[in-house]
Amino acid sequence: MAMLAPVALAVLLGTLVFRQRVRGAYFAILTQALAAAMVILLVGQQGLTGGTNGMTNFFELFGQDLADDSTQRGLYLVVAGVLGVLYLATRQLVNSRYGRLLVAVRDGEDRVRFLGYDPALVKTVTFAISAGMAGLAGALFVPVVGIISPALLGVVPSLELVVAVAVGGRHALAGAVLGAVVMGYAKTAFSEQFADGWLYLQGALFILVMTLAPRGIVGLAGRLRRARTT
Template sequence: MALLVLAVAPAALDPFRLGLLTKYLCFAIAALGIGLAWGQGGMLTLGQGVFFGLGGYSMAMYLKLHDAGPGNLPDFMVWSGVEELPLLWKPFASPVFAIAAAVLVPAATAALLGYLIFRQRVRGAYFAILSQALAAAFVIWLVGRQGLTGGTNGLTHFYDVFGRDPEDDGTKRGFYFVVALVLGTLYLLARQLVKSRFGRLLVAVRDGEDRVRFLGYNAAAVKTIAFAVSAAIAGIAGALYVPVVGIISPSLLGVVPSIELVVAVAIGGRYSLGGAVLGGVLLNWAHTAFSEQYPSGWVYLQGLLFILVIVLVPGGIAGAVRQAGDAIARRRPGVRPEPPPAADAAERKEAATA
């Protein structure tokens, strides 16, 4: 069904709405990373915007240098009085370096943080608070570096994206297919990872970290790897977001956007990778739809949705669909459905503590 919708969308939507859907798919990629870290690994990361931003700024730096031309400074540096291209910017003149940095820098940053945090057995609310503080500190740093990062305005006005005009309808359609393909590929890879031996170990760490450690496994290493993979996925989402929307700024990367991604995953179903992707699309679509009609009421509606899901359906939309399917199957003679034990146990535990 999802594949059919994605295939029909370019023909059914006008260029503007198709561009919005492409943006939603970028957020769905970031939500997929959260689904892996939080849903499968139990790491409530409230700072995923940091990794989204690292990927986005990596791509934006290349695009600004490409627009400026060899030997010239990006426009915002000229306005800020910068006379020489900063050393940090010089490698990003290469598109290969920029794309690699969009994936590797977030992954390396998360791996370093994970090594420092998880080896101290920091988890739960303490990890969530640390990740949230990281997002706040990252935004403060970006805002305070006007000549390096564009400050509050960020990086915008990209006139050439790999030889194509980003405002052209054909280019927007091409962006859609690229983002949809990347999302599908990452989803299949993440699903394969979850079904692997590592994925089962990750779920075991989520449900009983101390038991896993007593059995001789390095729980900190398992969580660090999963955290790094989720950060790399967020970096890819950020790198795709920049040419699609045409901007990357601190306002997209702070605490509030990071929490909104977590809310989207919770609504879609954090124990299901498909649910996380669905939540990333649906919540952002709802944000656009309701903001157009009720600009001041969307925040309250978003909070209400989150509360209702946590209280009534801890497993999100994906969990509710699975429960409904099980209920229908029970009515059939001779059929005894067996839901995934890890997700089912986690949902029951969360419902009991809600």
């Protein structure tokens, strides 16, 4: 259900929205508004979701104590393995004919429509795939951290993911992975050392990367590599 429910919701939303040719900033605003509405809905379900505190009674997984070091190491390996499999799968998808169609829809949606393809269907399928991956990530997040609250589903975490992709490099799949690692490490390090101002430092990191490397860390690394070979 952690994957099926997001996929079903994404298919429904994508069918309704993309058929109306909603795109760009309007689609981004719509998804953020839905995230905020979902948070309000979950907070209202005090008995089911624990309200603002969320669900915290996660102590065991398949009979294993989540606080045990061996269990945490096992979860780490599982998460790393799933990440690797998803990365390879998405890389194969991007390099496939469907991936080229995605690029075509991104660069010229109207031209793709004139060639006989349905951009709404293409974007809906992609939206559903990404929702399934997000649901799987959420299912793995809960046993690792031991808590899930409505605050983790709102607008701020969504924007943090966008920032992570921008920092890593939105033109490469590896950039999303690298950006998540960098932003996660920065968030932990800044919050521990600068409890009162770590959000400003996190924002400064984003501005610094976007100013010096608009294509992210991956783009900067590629530029430096090309500079050395010339």
